Amino acid sequence: MASKAADFAETVMPGVSPRARKITLALLTITYFFSYMDRQILSILIEDIKADLVLTDTQIGIVAGLAFAVFYATLGIPVAWLADRKNRRNIISIALALWSGATALCGFANNFVHLLLARIGVGIGEAGSSPPSHSMIADLYGPKKRAGALAIYSLGVTLGAAMGTILGGTIAHFYGWRMAFFVIGLPGILLAIAVRLFAVEPPRGMSDAAQTVADDSSPSLWDGFRALWQNRAARHLVAGVTITSMIGYALTSWGPAYYIRSFGFDKLEIALYIAPILAVAGVAGTVGGGKLADRLAERHGLHSQSMMIAVGKTAALPFLFALYLLQDAWWAMASYFIALLFQSCYLGPTFALIQGLAPLKMRAVWAAITLLVINLIGLGAGPTAIGILSDVYRGAFGEESLRYALLTGAAFTPWAVWHYWRAGKALKEMERAAA
Template sequence: MATSTAAAGRDAEGPVSHRARKITLLLLTATYFFSYMDRQILSILLEAIKADLQLDDAQLGYLSGIAFALFYATLGIPIASLADRKSRKNIISIALALWSGMTALCGLAQNFTQLLLARIGVGIGEAGSSPPSHSMIADLYPANERAGALAIYSLGITLGAFAGTFFGGSITHYFDWRTAFLVVGLPGIVLAILVRLFAVEPPRGMSDAVMAASDDTPSILDGARALMKNRAAVHLVAGVTITSLIGYGLTLWSPAYLIRNFGLNELDVAISYAPVVAVAGVVGTVGGGKLADYLATRFGLYAQSNMIAILKLGAFPFLLLFYYLTDVYLAVAAYFVALLLQTCYLGPTFALIQSLAPLRMRSVWAAISLFIINLIGLGIGPTLVGVISVEYQAAFAMNDAESLRWSLFTLALATPWACFHYWRAAIWLKKDGAAGED
């Protein structure tokens, strides 16, 4: 196994220059932006699609959740295994072109089945993005800078959600939901070319004390066994999965909630709600990453997990208020505070998982984590909201506005469960000196 110092990976004259590292992180963040924009745009279009295609909340939940997540999560693992052996930037570029084209095709759907198949296509394409991106960033940045770098990357979620809601709502208001899918989907193909031309493929293990060997790549089963033996990693994956279950469910349905319960239209949501979410998300995500890097340097990696547990617990009452208050201004203000605190988890969680993973298992660990997160969080979260809403209508004779309100409130109640797992992860990280193994 060839060796190299961590400093070589950080030096501008080393394997990857400082400028190239920044360009690559920017391109990966832009890719994640398009990924989440193409995923999130459906949320602002749900009411228009419901009316046009005559769907119920359960069908909307399937489109938002399991139809996308089943393929997105499942295919992520074999693609990540390939990314541990082949060019990661090429895989990302091909995946980006595929899901962008499928997003545009959503605008041509004439019924539920056609839209379902197009959404499955988006999920298949997006499966090739996050695991190799996590692996590349982990190789570009050393452990004490990784949370900040992955927090920057995670801005793709916040900014993508804003763009999907803003452009989707605005275009739908002035044109229709089909045009919105076309306008948002097609530019991603251009970005795919830029990623292929200008992103750099870092040497594996470049930012760690030891460079990874070029052969003897572990299997997916080896990666799963190694992850399951690591108690800190297990609790981190559990915490982020429950967080994603709540987050995806609430995020995908919140625009519909505002439209139904407060009488807003798509343009209202685009110009008022979307910017509030974007500001809170950017400040929370970047601030959380920077604070996490400071805490890791000052106290050790375990402090990052404790930080997430504390801030998410602080966000909990404000999250409940969003779905309880009947004044739209107070409700959105409460949601702003909740997002400001709870979005801290993104960069630190994935940085901790990458720091715990063996060098040759980084893409596989990312894929296994994302498989669980997305199958349960993205797959079940939005679907569960729709199903519960329909059940509340039947059981309590609620209208669709009130049933959606209490469905979202019910899901938000799971937040302390996620906090528990982050607290337990911190205990094992501290006990084992960030190794987390038995």
């Protein structure tokens, strides 16, 4: 009976038309795109801002990582609690307008404190986006389609980061770094209106009909923390994606500065050549990973999705090391292109697995807890630690200090692989027990 109900949820999904579902997923993906574009733009402007405001790598690391992450991650928890009870679409719309305005305010910064406060504003706004979005997508798409849908949503990471680099670098080259913040930030306010008008709020549990009747409780925030911690597979998934994010955020935040310092590229070359090429690899890896994950789950069970990520990250590791060890710029970029093809597979399947493991009325809270850990450690510690290491290594490596700081971060990859492998083992045991 449960199987029939789940199949019904996969195909019919009463309450939301297929067209409305697609429009909502598109708007949520574009919102996520704006989120990453607004946070990534800082990376291509680092060298200009550093020179203009006379900042150190450590200060830049704090602005790019810790200051943003602390508010983004911690406020995500109460926002998620609210999203499990109130209209998620409206929360996302208000948050989008807030962080877009704060991004534009970065262009008015005249010193470290001004820039710090504006970036805190961006973090506060963006806290209201991802947890409600994950919850809505989990309600719009059933378990057999969820990894693919969340992989599409996750394109916002790759495309948003690329577009932040492309637009930020191009605008800053011709009009200065302040204008780049204005042009990137203000259109998000118009998008916030579109989300409010055209996205739909799906019924909770719509895509998991078999569970809806049984789950009529009103869990507390503490219940969400405790339930996630008690789930062994979820614990390892959160640990794996956190370490992966720490490495990834370090590179996306410092990548353009690394290309400029170690390979001699300028902002316009990075914006027009490097970022688009790398975006292709990221999109291919993200979409391909999501589709492959759905197929593997259909044939072998959900545990195969976590194993797929472990294999992909292992295959990517030597090419990621090559990015930092090769002296030739274009060979290094080619290696990174290959690394991205393999390592970008993790986002959609990871969040889909976490949403699938979460009780229905804890989905937004589980997403927020995941994002809390990811961003406090990954986004908060990653870029900040690289900035500190770069300053520490400067005595030994001079202008190449950033290269070896990033290489140090990449060396944590096997730790993430181990957690994904352990998550796969735990999921397989759960599947056997349920059979």
